[in-house]
Amino acid sequence: MRTIYFLVRKEFLQIFRNKGMLPIIFIMPIIQLVILSNAANFEIENLKLFFIDKDQSSFSRLLRSKMEGSSYFVMSGYGLSSAEGEEALNRDAADLVIEIPAGFERGLVRENSEEIQLIVNAIDGTKGGLANFYALAVIADFNREIREEFQVRRVINANQNITNRIDIVYSNWFNPDLNYKTFMVPGILVLLVTMIAAFLSAMNIVREKEIGTIEQLNVTPIRKHQFIIGKLLPFWILGLFELSVGLLIAKFVFDVPFVGNIFLIYGFAGLYLLLVLGMGLFISTFTETQQQAMFISWFFLVIFILMGGLFTAIENMPIWAQRITLFNPVRYFIEVVRMVMLKGSDFADIKWQTLIVFLYAVGVNGLAIFRYRKTV
Amino acid sequence: MKRFMAFVRKEFFHIFRDKRTLVILFGMPIVQILLFGYAITNEIKDAKIAILDKSKDHLSVRLIDKILSSGYFVGDDFLKNEAAIEGVFQKGVVKQVLIVDENFAQNLEKDHFTSIQLLADATDPNTATTLINYTTSIIRDFQSEMNVNSTLPMAIVPQVRMRYNPNLKSVFLFVPGLITIILMLVSAMMTSISIAREKEIGTMEVLLASPMKPVQVIVAKVVPYLLLSFINAIVILILGKFIFGVPINGSLTLLLLESVLFILMALSLGILISTVTETQQTALLISLMALMLPTILLSGFIFPVENMPYILQLLSNIIPAKWFIIIAKSIMLKGVGIGYFWKETLILIGFTVFFVALSVKKFKIRLA
Numbered sequence: 001m002r003t004i005y006f007l008v009r010k011e012f013l014q015i016f017r018n019k020g021m022l023p024i025i026f027i028m029p030i031i032q033l034v035i036l037s038n039a040a041n042f043e044i045e046n047l048k049l050f051f052i053d054k055d056q057s058s059f060s061r062l063l064r065s066k067m068e069g070s071s072y073f074v075m076s077g078y079g080l081s082s083a084e085g086e087e088a089l090n091r092d093a094a095d096l097v098i099e100i101p102a103g104f105e106r107g108l109v110r111e112n113s114e115e116i117q118l119i120v121n122a123i124d125g126t127k128g129g130l131a132n133f134y135a136l137a138v139i140a141d142f143n144r145e146i147r148e149e150f151q152v153r154r155v156i157n158a159n160q161n162i163t164n165r166i167d168i169v170y171s172n173w174f175n176p177d178l179n180y181k182t183f184m185v186p187g188i189l190v191l192l193v194t195m196i197a198a199f200l201s202a203m204n205i206v207r208e209k210e211i212g213t214i215e216q217l218n219v220t221p222i223r224k225h226q227f228i229i230g231k232l233l234p235f236w237i238l239g240l241f242e243l244s245v246g247l248l249i250a251k252f253v254f255d256v257p258f259v260g261n262i263f264l265i266y267g268f269a270g271l272y273l274l275l276v277l278g279m280g281l282f283i284s285t286f287t288e289t290q291q292q293a294m295f296i297s298w299f300f301l302v303i304f305i306l307m308g309g310l311f312t313a314i315e316n317m318p319i320w321a322q323r324i325t326l327f328n329p330v331r332y333f334i335e336v337v338r339m340v341m342l343k344g345s346d347f348a349d350i351k352w353q354t355l356i357v358f359l360y361a362v363g364v365n366g367l368a369i370f371r372y373r374k375t376v
Numbered sequence: 377m378k379r380f381m382a383f384v385r386k387e388f389f390h391i392f393r394d395k396r397t398l399v400i401l402f403g404m405p406i407v408q409i410l411l412f413g414y415a416i417t418n419e420i421k422d423a424k425i426a427i428l429d430k431s432k433d434h435l436s437v438r439l440i441d442k443i444l445s446s447g448y449f450v451g452d453d454f455l456k457n458e459a460a461i462e463g464v465f466q467k468g469v470v471k472q473v474l475i476v477d478e479n480f481a482q483n484l485e486k487d488h489f490t491s492i493q494l495l496a497d498a499t500d501p502n503t504a505t506t507l508i509n510y511t512t513s514i515i516r517d518f519q520s521e522m523n524v525n526s527t528l529p530m531a532i533v534p535q536v537r538m539r540y541n542p543n544l545k546s547v548f549l550f551v552p553g554l555i556t557i558i559l560m561l562v563s564a565m566m567t568s569i570s571i572a573r574e575k576e577i578g579t580m581e582v583l584l585a586s587p588m589k590p591v592q593v594i595v596a597k598v599v600p601y602l603l604l605s606f607i608n609a610i611v612i613l614i615l616g617k618f619i620f621g622v623p624i625n626g627s628l629t630l631l632l633l634e635s636v637l638f639i640l641m642a643l644s645l646g647i648l649i650s651t652v653t654e655t656q657q658t659a660l661l662i663s664l665m666a667l668m669l670p671t672i673l674l675s676g677f678i679f680p681v682e683n684m685p686y687i688l689q690l691l692s693n694i695i696p697a698k699w700f701i702i703i704a705k706s707i708m709l710k711g712v713g714i715g716y717f718w719k720e721t722l723i724l725i726g727f728t729v730f731f732v733a734l735s736v737k738k739f740k741i742r743l744a
Contacts (some may be wrong), residue, residue, distance in 0.1 A: 018655070018657075018658065020653055020654060020655070020658040021657065021658055021661065024658070024661045024662060024665055024666070025661075028665055028666060029665070032665075032669055032670065035688070035691070036669055036670065036673045036674070038684065038685050038688055039673045039674055039679055039684050039688050040673060040678075040679050044680070044683065045683070046682070089539055089540075089710075090706075090710055090712050090716060091716060092702075108530050108532070109530070112529045112530055112531065113530075113531045113532075113533060114531075114532060114533065115532075115533045115534070115535050116532060116533070116534055116535065117534075117535050117537065118534050118535065118536045118537065119536075119537045119539055120536065120537065120538050120539060121539055121540060122538035122539055122540055122541040122542065122544055123540045123541050123548060123549055123705060123709050123710075124549050124680065125418075125419065125541060125544035125545060125546050125548070125549060126418050126419075126506065126544075126546070127680065128538055128541070128544060129509075129544055130509060132536055132538075133509060133512075133513060135534075136534055136536075139532055139534055142532070143530070143531065143532045146530060147529065147530050150529070150530060165488060165489050165490075165519065166484070166489075166490055166491065166492055166515055166518070166519050167489070167490070167491035167492070168491070168492050168494060168511075168512050168515055169491055169492070169493050169494070170493070170494035170495070170496065170508050170512075171493075171494075171495055171496075172495075172496050172498030172501070172504050173465060173495055173496065173497055173498055174465070174497060174498055174499045175498035175499055175501060175504075176498065178498055178501040178504065178505065179501065180501045180502065182499075183499060183500055183501055183502075188669070191669065192669070195664070195665060195668070195669075196665070199660070199661060199664060199665070203657050203660070207657060211576075287396075288396070289394070289397075290569070290656045290657060290660065291394075291397055291569055291573070291656070291660075292394075292396055292397055292400065294565065294569075294660045294664070295397060295400045295401070295404065295565070296400060298404075298561070298565065298664060298668075299400065299404045299407075299408070301668075302408060302561070302668070303408065303411065305668075305669075305672070306412055306415075306416055306672075307411070307412075307415055307416075311416075311672075311678045311679075312415075312416050312417060312418050312678065313418070313500065313503050315421070315422065315423055315424065315471070315503075316417050316418060316419055316420060316421050316423075317414070317415045317417065318414055318415070321411070321414055321415035324411075324415075335468065338499055338500075339468055342499045343465070343466060343468070343499060345466060345468070349466060349467065349468070
């Protein structure tokens with residue numbers, strides 16, 4: 001026990017002695033949490049609309065003002081020719097171009113039907129799809145209005161033209177204002193804690209190897225398990241400390257609701273950190289230089305982060321990719337933190353995640369201990 | 377010049393001697409682009425929904441059939457009453473509940489009016505909004521199918537054209553971003569440790585005692601990595617084109633030139649980190665912790681910059697990746713020329729000059 005205590009003290013001394021590292025470990029994650037949580041917004045509003053009116057009639061102007069009045073669009077410009085619309089799309093000055101052909105009003109009245117062009121910048125498929133969806137809704141609305149007005153004047157037999165209408169009422173549960181920050185803050189916190197824990201532990205043993213101090217440790221009577229515990233414990237404490245600071249920020253800066261039991265989060269986080277630290281240690285045992293260790297942990301972390309379900313939903317991935325995410329610890333932690341914090345799930349709801357992370361942690365740490373040799 | 381070449385050769389030896397790192401350097405980007413090209417998507421596919429159908433008449437069954445056969449949704453649970461809703465959301469699998477009230481068909485046929493309720497699990501607001509939008513458009517479609525018999529006068533028929541990405545594939549959006557992120561992080565990481573390593577191992581003294589000028593040392597460190605990253609860039613572009621079908625509509629030469637500029641920028645940022653840190657550990661942590669999340673989040677790779685709060689939009693200007701993503705999208709998808717992104721190009725040149733100048737200035741020719 002005393003041996004472990006001294007080892008832990010040594011690690012802490014090393015961490016706090018390195019003045020260059022302290023701000024990276026303690027300040028940077030907090031700044032990133034505060035800033036980046038504001039960035040992750042998919043809510044699409046203020047779509048840039050470029051309006052080409054070749055008709056210049058009262059109908060086309062009415063449609064234009066209806067578009068202007070819609071909260072989804074902001075006018076980025078008006079034009080008279082198709083080329084201007086093309087130019088606006090190329091310069092990213094427009095997300096959507098609406099082109100009213102010449103003779104639009106006359107066609108509507110005489111032929112009873114007229115086409116208009118909608119050209120959508122679809123590089124971002126979701127945004128393009130929404131722009132299209134909103135525009136079609138406004139146009140349909142406009143269509144209904146002019147039709148009603150027109151029919152009143154012509155006194156058409158109204159019965160003939162009754163349309164069936166389905167009203168859609170929707171509500172957003174657990175987060176009625178669609179506040180994306182309550183969703184992002186816990187997620188980004190998880191990423192930051194994971195990165196710190198994984199990088200620090202991955203570099204740790206390999207650093208001693210590269211500098212040569214591992215030999216000094218090897219000739220001491222420290223047992224294998226004492227060594228591993230001595231290496232893990234400091235970072236485990238550090239990880240939980242960062243998590244606590246992050247949770248305080250979530251609560252007091254972002255006002256994220258804490259519906260569930262906070263101890264459940266800590267309990268899970270304790271297990272989770274064991275897993276992440278074990279992965280770092282494992283990488284540390286089979287690499288020779290810090291460079292290799294970093295590249296490998298970077299490789300896995302980018303995969304964990306981008307496939308953790310925070311930025312894009314796991315359910316949208318192809319099946320084989322969803323299977324890969326079963327090996328992604330970040331996925332489980334994000335799921336659990338969200339379920340407990342935002343929905344108030346209890347242990348019964350997260351028992352599977354807990355079991356998986358527990359077994360995973362035992363496996364990875366077992367491998368790391370097995371791989372670690374006290375010989376050079 | 378000869379001295380300089382010898383120095384470049386030394387750096388190449390360093391790189392090629394470490395076979396493991398070399399495998400990682402070339403293998404990683406390939407694996408990542410393949411994995412992410414498929415996995416990072418925000419197209420809804422097989423989203424799990426629960427259904428509470430209180431009517432169970434011919435129209436409600438037809439509507440639910442239509443929704444479930446759209447390919448976007450899978451019926452995970454069929455509920456009996458409202459009390460069950462809370463429970464299915466709690467489990468976290470079902471993302472949306474669709475409620476059809478009693479007498480759906482009767483209301484529609486007699487009164488020509490009925491309503492449908494959609495409840496979304498908004499703990500993930502982005503998915504919730506997308507799901508509601510998808511469902512709404514399917515219901516709208518169903519509605520117009522029902523109205524097909526009555527031809528309406530004065531119909532405006534919108535002709536929609538999806539420019540640059542007609543099939544709304546999300547790889548078109550993400551591949552240029554992935555190229556940017558991977559090149560940025562790999563390049564910056566590679567050079568960030570190069571000088572710090574010489575300091576830590578002690579070979580720095582040898583370098584300083586040599587007649588090489590700081591700028592020569594720095595340039596010689598960049599050259600080999602420039603070559604490596606350039607090869608990586610080409611491999612990624614080839615994968616993007618032939619595996620994911622992301623076109624290169626504009627000039628390939630221009631795209632490659634811009635890539636070289638961007639790689640140079642990232643490498644000089646790495647060099648700058650390297651000159652100001654003492655140990656490899658610090659250098660790597662800075663290049664990883666400080667670059668990874670801001671580059672992913674603020675560059676417009678996944679989240680559109682124009683949706684962010686104003687301060688973050690300002691902040692995003694100092695993320696070099698943002699500018700290269702604009703350039704890459706313009707060349708690859710829009711097929712436009714330099715006239716549309718000369719400003720972004722100038723900004724990247726500015727970053728490079730700034731980083732190189734600062735590194736040369738910070739390069740200490742004396743050891744502590």
